[in-house]
Amino acid sequence: MSEVFKSIKNMDISNAKWIDTRFSLQDSESGRKKFEEGHSNGAIYWHLENDLSDMTKKTGRHPLPDKETLTSLFRKSGLDLDDRILIYDDGGSPFAARAWWILQYGGFQNSFIVTEGFEELAAHGVPVSRNAVMPEQSNVVPVWDDAIFASCEFVEMTVEGKTGNVLLDARSAERYRGEVEPIDPIAGRIPGALNFDWEQLKKDGSFNLHVEVGEQLSRVVKKDEEVVVYCGSGVTAAPLFAMLKQNGYEHVKLYVGSFSDWISREIVEVEKG
Known part of the structure; x- marks a missing residue:
């Protein structure tokens, strides 16, 4: 760990x-x-x-x-x-x-x-x-350490099933499902992504380092999986990346451009619901 x-x-x-x-x-x-x-x-x-x-x-x-x-x-x-x-x-x-x-x-x-x-x-x-x-x-x-960086092209290949990575969205469940979008012009998520709201990493206003967070993470992604985390603009995904590393996940990348970059492409693919 x-x-x-x-x-x-x-x-x-x-x-x-x-x-x-x-x-x-x-x-x-x-x-x-x-x-x-x-x-x-x-x-x-x-x-x-x-x-x-x-x-x-x-x-x-x-x-x-x-x-x-x-x-x-x-x-x-x-x-x-x-x-x-x-x-x-x-x-x-x-x-x-x-x-x-x-x-x-x-x-x-x-x-x-x-x-x-x-x-x-x-x-x-x-x-x-x-x-x-x-x-x-x-x-x-x-x-x-380019191994912890995910480009938009890498994420595109991940969506196509070519990298074996799991996409993990750090935004709220409502934004992940596309029910609300207070910032970006398009609502939804990158196709195939799972969700773990980064706010769940905290307790009483500080990051929660107790075993319960690791257990919650493991119910969404397994430690032996290769994970790409993203959020709206790459900022709130950073603590999710950090907490995964804290809990022993070895293969984690951050898509810094995140959803706001994903929807700026010529062909926009999103999922909702």
Whole structure:
């Protein structure tokens, strides 16, 4: 079983590098404002839209930056591959998981999602500062793990039954069934996909690391299956990817473009019901 999530209650924070990823989909600058008001001492801030997405691309609502852009982000953040990296948000949010997935994609194997949000970290005595840090730039060369990335073409082959993978939709059951669609112009799901609402990963506002979540996951997909997770724009699927890895699933990919990319193709295939 891979350890993906860490709790401040049993964590050594010495010599760790912190990344603050607080964000709100309703107010894109609220996270940065919170960071300026106080953050874990020495933390840098990664913005969902400015750092963890390339909003100029047309491949979904939160497209993945290219490898050159991500390499630049890693370097200006002062990161090296063997760094111990702790990532937090407000707790129970998908943004730290998005950053964690990108770090895993880049080969930063010693990175973790902190289960507690910033306020709880501060309450547990993690040193807090309002001072912005300018890390010394690194010369890191990422070791890309393309095995955890699913392209639209790979998903198309999966729908055609050519990859042996299982598609797993992280959105709510209502959106999965196509009964409601508050964001995207077309309702429904990628054909053949199963459903596991990412909100089920949480309990009392934090990610639930107890065995019951693993049992719930195993009732939908088996550990020996190869899984591709997606959501609306690739953000809320990241904690589902992380929780699958936490529970011992070895073969998991993230379709970063997700449903918003899928329905942008010339030929749109969706299922409902």
